[in-house]
Amino acid sequence: MSPWACRHVLQRDAPRTGVIIAAVHESGKAIPPNRAYLDILPSLEEHCRNSTNDNGRKEQQVSGIFVVATGQDVGKTTTSISLIGLLTSHGYKVGFMKPVGQQYVVCDGAKIDKDAVLMQETFNVPGNLADMSPVTVPRGFVEAYLFDRKPEPLRKSIQEAYARLEAVCDIVVVEGTGHAGVGSCFDMSNADVAALLGLKVLIITEGGIGSALDQLSLNISLFRDRKVEILGVMANKVFPDKLDRIAKAVGQGLENMGERFLGAVPFEANITYPHVGQLAKLLNAEILCGEEALGRRVEHILVAAMEPQNVVPRIRPGSLMITPGDRIDNILVALNSKLDPDDARGRVEALILTGGFMPHFTIIDLLKKSWLPVLMCEEDTYAVSAKVQGKVFKMLPEDTDKIEMARALIQQYIDTEAILAVAEGN
Amino acid sequence: MARILLVDDDEDLREALTEALTQQGHEVASFANAELAMEHLPKAEINLVITDLMLPGIDGAEFCRLIRKEHGGDKFKILMLSNMPAEMGIEITEKDNAWAPTDRFVDKRASMGEIMAAVQELLKCPG
Numbered sequence: 001m002s003p004w005a006c007r008h009v010l011q012r013d014a015p016r017t018g019v020i021i022a023a024v025h026e027s028g029k030a031i032p033p034n035r036a037y038l039d040i041l042p043s044l045e046e047h048c049r050n051s052t053n054d055n056g057r058k059e060q061q062v063s064g065i066f067v068v069a070t071g072q073d074v075g076k077t078t079t080s081i082s083l084i085g086l087l088t089s090h091g092y093k094v095g096f097m098k099p100v101g102q103q104y105v106v107c108d109g110a111k112i113d114k115d116a117v118l119m120q121e122t123f124n125v126p127g128n129l130a131d132m133s134p135v136t137v138p139r140g141f142v143e144a145y146l147f148d149r150k151p152e153p154l155r156k157s158i159q160e161a162y163a164r165l166e167a168v169c170d171i172v173v174v175e176g177t178g179h180a181g182v183g184s185c186f187d188m189s190n191a192d193v194a195a196l197l198g199l200k201v202l203i204i205t206e207g208g209i210g211s212a213l214d215q216l217s218l219n220i221s222l223f224r225d226r227k228v229e230i231l232g233v234m235a236n237k238v239f240p241d242k243l244d245r246i247a248k249a250v251g252q253g254l255e256n257m258g259e260r261f262l263g264a265v266p267f268e269a270n271i272t273y274p275h276v277g278q279l280a281k282l283l284n285a286e287i288l289c290g291e292e293a294l295g296r297r298v299e300h301i302l303v304a305a306m307e308p309q310n311v312v313p314r315i316r317p318g319s320l321m322i323t324p325g326d327r328i329d330n331i332l333v334a335l336n337s338k339l340d341p342d343d344a345r346g347r348v349e350a351l352i353l354t355g356g357f358m359p360h361f362t363i364i365d366l367l368k369k370s371w372l373p374v375l376m377c378e379e380d381t382y383a384v385s386a387k388v389q390g391k392v393f394k395m396l397p398e399d400t401d402k403i404e405m406a407r408a409l410i411q412q413y414i415d416t417e418a419i420l421a422v423a424e425g426n
Numbered sequence: 427m428a429r430i431l432l433v434d435d436d437e438d439l440r441e442a443l444t445e446a447l448t449q450q451g452h453e454v455a456s457f458a459n460a461e462l463a464m465e466h467l468p469k470a471e472i473n474l475v476i477t478d479l480m481l482p483g484i485d486g487a488e489f490c491r492l493i494r495k496e497h498g499g500d501k502f503k504i505l506m507l508s509n510m511p512a513e514m515g516i517e518i519t520e521k522d523n524a525w526a527p528t529d530r531f532v533d534k535r536a537s538m539g540e541i542m543a544a545v546q547e548l549l550k551c552p553g
Contacts, residue, residue, distance in 0.1 A: 286524050358525050361479070361487055365516040376524060 066199040068176035070215040075236040085407035095169035111136040121397035134161035151187035180219040200231040207238030232262035263414040274393035290373030304330040317346030325357030428473040432456040460489035479508030487526040503548040509534040
């Protein structure tokens, strides 16, 4: 803590702190280091940490939390969303930053990371988009950087953007990209950025024991090397029936490493289910009918490559049927799956027709008159189902129920006191 | 004067439409099915395709999809004629472009005057 910062606080609080402090602030200058100054410096720092401004909030540097995972699709963005929700519910003005973005969109001529756009659209976080996404990495950037290595402009962009966010927020959730070392190739690893911003790190790991702890060990090493303090580790997407066992084992493993375990969040399938619109985008599919139902969520994939009598027993609630466009028999099964609304087996909620086969217009007319959104793909059934099954679908701003679900999971399973303590400046 | 490709398996209707279009000063190539029409299409600079929906073999909707895919959307206009959808209570709108990429759909039971008016309208639009 800089003496200059302390003096600013002390000037305001001088009447409460006594003669010695009055001598410090009356000079209006930094006192050269002498024994008296050094003697009182620890108490000055302690005072600064505990002092409050007129609004009762801690008078100190705006805090932030750096969120990073041990890999991709572990749940960083979902956790960031949950943290913003949690901190906002405790009365904090929460900002968001993605210091280094690799997947970006163009907004008003500027390249903005998709996660920054998501956060602004979901939470209307303070600050402008350019500050939330100061550095984006387009194709070819790394190769060019390797032969013209200049980290300072990147560092400066991130620092200045963070400073502008600090001015309008109580706390900033900063989301990294991938694991601790991602970005090392251009001197902007997550560990480098966390160190640059002076932030504590929350590490998210996937559910598991051995490989999870191994990956954590690697990640923690890099953070330690950069002298970044680790707030704690949370495990995400843990199979519910293994939750206690994994939580206990990973907790012990982290204790062995000298790090804190914040808890394990069970896998919640509802958070992962996509909308039909997301599927259409993934598959670059043509929408045959049912545009008004593109927001419908599907929960189960049914590849109807067999005879209709064998398709029927496989229909589940929220089924997405994938079938070749010339399988009129299975299309009719989908259309008839709503016959009994009380049937617990559920019904087909969306249809993907593959192979580029267009049904007869009389069948199309039945589909148009039904509740089904229908997508058309040129690719064959195998290619389409592989793409759909292998994809991790990200949250969208309109997924308010998913967002609330994720926030509730964090609240229930994670030591949020540790996170809130960061917001309090500890 | 426009070059028009006409596809309909109804010989009487083909003759009537060909005569009406020729009187308007247009050049008409007519075929009884889509397969023959597709062979002719690349050989001529066509401005307008008039097709029935219910054709033997490849139906009119598939014919439209195939020629759009092969020749693009800007090379010529497509007018589809059919009484079948109306008789079945099926409404075809511009939202049906995925399965029937036409520029205009006219019920075949319409008068020759209405059909000619649709032809005129399509030929006036920039291709």
